[in-house]
Amino acid sequence: MSKALLFTGQGSQYVGMVKDLFDKYPVARDLVEKADKALGFSISNICFDGPAETLKETRYTQPALFLHSAVAFNLVKDNMEFSVVAGHSVGEYAALYAAEVISFEDAIKLVALRGQLMFTAGEDEPGTMMAVMGADDEKVEAACAELTENGNGNVVVAANYNCPGQLVVSGSAEYLRANAAAFKAAGAKIVKELPVSGAFHSPLMKPAKEKLAEAINNIDFKDAKVPVYSNVYAKPISNASEIKEALIAQLTAPVKWTQSLQAMDADGITDFVELGPGNVLQGLVKRTLAGKNIGGIDKVEDVEKYIAG
Numbered sequence: 001m002s003k004a005l006l007f008t009g010q011g012s013q014y015v016g017m018v019k020d021l022f023d024k025y026p027v028a029r030d031l032v033e034k035a036d037k038a039l040g041f042s043i044s045n046i047c048f049d050g051p052a053e054t055l056k057e058t059r060y061t062q063p064a065l066f067l068h069s070a071v072a073f074n075l076v077k078d079n080m081e082f083s084v085v086a087g088h089s090v091g092e093y094a095a096l097y098a099a100e101v102i103s104f105e106d107a108i109k110l111v112a113l114r115g116q117l118m119f120t121a122g123e124d125e126p127g128t129m130m131a132v133m134g135a136d137d138e139k140v141e142a143a144c145a146e147l148t149e150n151g152n153g154n155v156v157v158a159a160n161y162n163c164p165g166q167l168v169v170s171g172s173a174e175y176l177r178a179n180a181a182a183f184k185a186a187g188a189k190i191v192k193e194l195p196v197s198g199a200f201h202s203p204l205m206k207p208a209k210e211k212l213a214e215a216i217n218n219i220d221f222k223d224a225k226v227p228v229y230s231n232v233y234a235k236p237i238s239n240a241s242e243i244k245e246a247l248i249a250q251l252t253a254p255v256k257w258t259q260s261l262q263a264m265d266a267d268g269i270t271d272f273v274e275l276g277p278g279n280v281l282q283g284l285v286k287r288t289l290a291g292k293n294i295g296g297i298d299k300v301e302d303v304e305k306y307i308a309g
Contacts, residue, residue: 002084002267002269002270003081003082003083003269003270003271003273004082004085004086004269004271004273005073005084005098005273005275006085006087006091006281007069007085007086007088007094007095007274007281008069008087008281009088009091009281010062010200012065012276013056013065013277014055014277015048015050015051015055016047016048017047017064017277018044018047018064018067019048020299021068021072021299021303022048024300025303027071027074027075028074028075031067031070031071032044032071034105035063035067035108038104038108039063039108039109039112043060043063043064043067043112044067046060047067056195057119058115058118058119058196058197059115059116059118062090062112062115062118063108063112065090065091065111065276066090066107069091070098070104072275073094073098075297075307076275076297076303077098079306079307082226082273083227084227084228084264084267085098085099085228085229086231087231088255089160089255090115091276091281092228092230092231092247092250093110093111093114093247096221096243099224099225099226099227100222101222101223101224101240102220102221106219106220110215114208117207118198118200118205118208119197121204121205121208122196122198124207125172125199125204127170127173128170128171128193128194128196128199129160129168129193129194129196129199129200130168130192130194131167131190131191132167132168132186133188134189135167135183135186135187136165137158137161137164137167139186139187140158140169143156144169144171147175147179147182154171154175155172155199156170156175157169157254158254159199159202160255160257161254161255161256162258163257163261163287164288168194170201170204171199171202171204172204173199177193180193200251201251201253201254201255202252203252205252209248209252212251216244221243223238223240224239224243228243229260229264230260231246231253231254231255231256231257231260233246233256234259234260234262235260235263236263258284261285261288262288265292269292270292270293271293271294272292272293272294273295273297273306274297275296275297276297277298281296282295
C-alpha cells in the first residue's frame with residue numbers, strides 16, 4: 001500500500017470548522033492558540049463562529065483552511081504511514097508543512113499574507129473565475145487563447161485542472177462574464193461563476209506574486225521528508241530551492257491537479273486521504289482515477305476512525 005495525503009483548497013471552508021477538534025483534543029487547542037498568536041488576530045473565532053461572509057474573504061479563508069488541515073494532520077500523523085503529499089492551491093502549504101519543509105508558524109503567516117495579497121490584487125484588478133464542465137480541456141484552452149488574443153488587454157486563462165471534464169478558467173471580470181458563452185460553444189455543459197474575489201492562478205495575480213516571493217525567499221525551507229507533488233509541475237519534488245520556486249510560480253500558474261493525480265497513479269499510489277474541511281478532493285480523485293481507496297479527515301469521528309484503524 002502506498003498512500004498520498006491531500007490537503008484541501010479554497011471553497012471547502014464552513015462556519016464551525018475545527019471547532020469539534022479544538023473541543024476534544026489538546027493538540028488541536030495548542031495549534032489553534034499558536035495560529036491566533038502568530039497571526040495577531042483570532043482566526044479561530046472566524047472558523048468557529050463566522051459569519052460566513054467573513055470566512056469567505058480570501059484573506060481569512062486561506063489561513064482557516066491551513067489551520068484545519070494542519071490540525072487534522074497532527075491528530076493522525078503518528079497513526080498513519082504516508083508516502084507522498086499534495087495540496088490543491090493554498091492546500092500546498094499544508095502539504096509542505098506535513099512534509100516538514102516549513103514550520104507551522106512560518107506556514108500560517110505565509111498563507112495569511114498570500115490570502116491578503118490575493119484579496120488586494122483582486123480589488124486592484126477586478127477578476128473572477130468560472131467552472132467549465134463537460135468540455136475537453138484542449139477546447140477550453142483554445143477558447144481561452146482566442147479570448148485573450150482578441151481581448152484588448154483582457155486576460156482569460158485555464159486556472160485549475162480539477163478532474164477530467166472540469167476545468168476552472170480565470171480572468172478579467174467583466175470580459176470573462178461577457179464571453180462565458182465561448183465555453184458553451186467549446187462544448188461545455190455547464191459554465192458557472194465561482195464566488196471568489198479575484199482571478200487566481202492568472203497573470204492578474206502578478207503584483208501579489210512579487211510580494212509573496214519576497215516573503216518566501218526570507219523564510220527557511222528544508223528539503224521535503226516525503227515527495228511533494230507540485231501544482232505547477234504535476235510531479236514530485238523534494239529540493240527546498242525547487243519547492244520555493246514552484247510555490248512562487250503557483251500564484252500565476254494553473255493548478256495541475258488532474259495531472260498530479262494521474263502522476264501519483266503512475267507512481268503506484270493506491271490510497272488517498274484528504275485532510276481538512278469537506279470532501280472536494282475525494283470527489284476529484286473518484287472522477288480522475290479508478291479503483292482507489294479514498295478517505296477524509298475533517299471531524300472528530302474521522303480522526304477516531306483512523307486512530308482506531
